[in-house]
Amino acid sequence: GYRPARYYLLAWSVFMIGIFLFVFSEMGIIPTNNLTAYIMPFGSALEVVLLSFALADKINILKKEKEDEQAEKLQILNQNEQLIREQNNMLEQKVRIRTDELEHALRTLQNTQSQLVNQEKMASLGQLTAGIAHEINNPINFVSSNITPLKRDIKDIMEIVEFYRSSGQREFTENTKKEAKQLEEDLELDYVLEEVEQLLKGMDDGAKRTVEIVKGLRIFSRVDEQDVKKVDLHDGINSTIILLNSTIPSKIRIVREFGELPLVECLAGKINQVFMNILNNAVHALSDNLDNISDPKITVRTKPFADHVIVEIEDNGPGMPEKVKQRIFEPFFTTKAVGKGTGLGLSIVYSIIENHKGTLEVVTEEGQGTTFIISLPIYQNVPKNE
Incomplete structure (x- = not known):
């Protein structure tokens, strides 16, 4: 073959x-x-x-x-x-997957680290503010409790002075009357009486204002609490606004549109931190553009629903472009100048709302202002949330 x-x-x-x-x-x-x-x-x-x-x-x-x-x-x-x-393709895919996992792990680690650092700072802040509130509370209570009897005593003294003045007009000699009249003019008695009344009113207003600040500090100092409790969100919002009041320019109006909210189960200190970060961002956004906004204002709106509540914090500032909106919740992302922002505020806010089984939505458009919509369940321990 x-x-x-x-x-x-x-x-x-x-x-x-x-x-x-x-x-x-x-x-x-x-x-x-x-x-x-x-x-x-x-x-x-x-x-x-x-x-x-x-x-x-x-x-x-x-x-x-x-x-x-x-x-x-x-x-x-x-x-x-x-x-x-x-x-090679398989290896590249595995490397890509592994790289994504490592990047995700790194972001999670950075987020966790920033939250731990922030939590420690907020816990220290809570202890500090609680101590300050306690120390201020004693002397301010002393001042507040003494203003009312002081007003009463000065009123009694004024009655005696008025009695002497009226009696002197009837019984003093002409020379004595002239001397008394001259003394009143030298001492500016009418102005002194008016000034005493204004000073007492200022002391009363200052004491009430201080009491409000101390109350706000005591409410806000609950940042180190770790137990879920039923709280009034309006108290947290008001205390946050009181603490921010010194940093809010006089041109910015704070508008409260509060609904009838039930008590909400949450970590009060954490939710106060959410209000603080969002309101602080809104104040900064408006402060940087006061010359371009005719009526700068921040509106805080609350709405009750069957099983959850809504808190809206709206400002009529410059808003955000879409590329910024997509990244505002990323850790360490900030549009502020170096040294003025860490980029952790909104990232921590998002984590807090997520841990409370709520949602956080941002509605913004460049030139149209920004609205943060916070949704929180009324109860944390219900079947659908377990």
């Missing part, structure tokens, strides 16, 4: 036949003629031709085998290349 072997056998067979015919003719077994005379060289020539065919066929077979081998090697190389490419 091997073709070069057939050529080989056929060539030698022709050659041997030529020899036998030549030998037989020489021996006289067969007659001598031109065929027998030239049969041996003819057979040799034919043998050479057939052997050449056999060699050429062998060369072709070897060539084809080499081509097939090269094609097979090329195919194997292509397969190996495809396999390497697939493995």
Whole structure:
């Protein structure tokens, strides 16, 4: 079945036949003629031709085998290349997935670290404000409790002074009356009486204002509480506004549109921190653009629903472009100048609302102001939230 072997056998067979015919003719077994005379060289020539065919066929077979081998090697190389490419793609995908996981873990770690640092700061702030509120409360109670009897005593003194003045008009001599009149003018008695009344009113107003600040400090100092309690969100909002009052420019109006809210289960200090960060951002947004806004104001709106409450904090400031809105809750992202913001405020706000099983939505458009919509469940321990 091997073709070069057939050529080989056929060539030698022709050659041997030529020899036998030549030998037989020489021996006289067969007659001598031109065929027998030239049969041996003819057979040799034919043998050479057939052997050449056999060699050429062998060369072709070897060539084809080499081509097939090269094609097979090329195919194997292509397969190996495809396999390497697939493995590279697989490795790149695994590296990409791992990189994403590491980036997510890093962001989570940074967020957790910032929250822990902030929590520690807020806990220290809570202890500090609680201590300050307690220390201020005692002397201010002393002042507040003394203002009323002081007013009463001064009123009694004024009655005596008025009695002396009226009696003197009747009983003093003309010279004494002139001396008394001159003394009243020198001492500016009418102005002094009016000033005393204004001072007492100022002391009363200042004491009430201080009481409000102390109350706000005591409410806000609950940042270190770790137990869920039922609280009045309006108290938290009011106390936050009181604490921010010194940083709010006089041109900015604070508008309260409060609904009838039920008590809400939450960590009071954490929710107060939410109000503080959002209101503080709104104040900064308006403060930087007071010359461009005719009536800068912040509106705090509350609405009750069946199983949750809504708190909206709206400002009519410059708003935010879409690319900023998409990133405001990222840790360490800030649009403020270096040294004026850490980029953690809204990230912490988002985490606090998320931990309370609530939602936080931002509605803003460049040039149209910004509204933060906070949704909080009334109860934390209900079946759908467990």
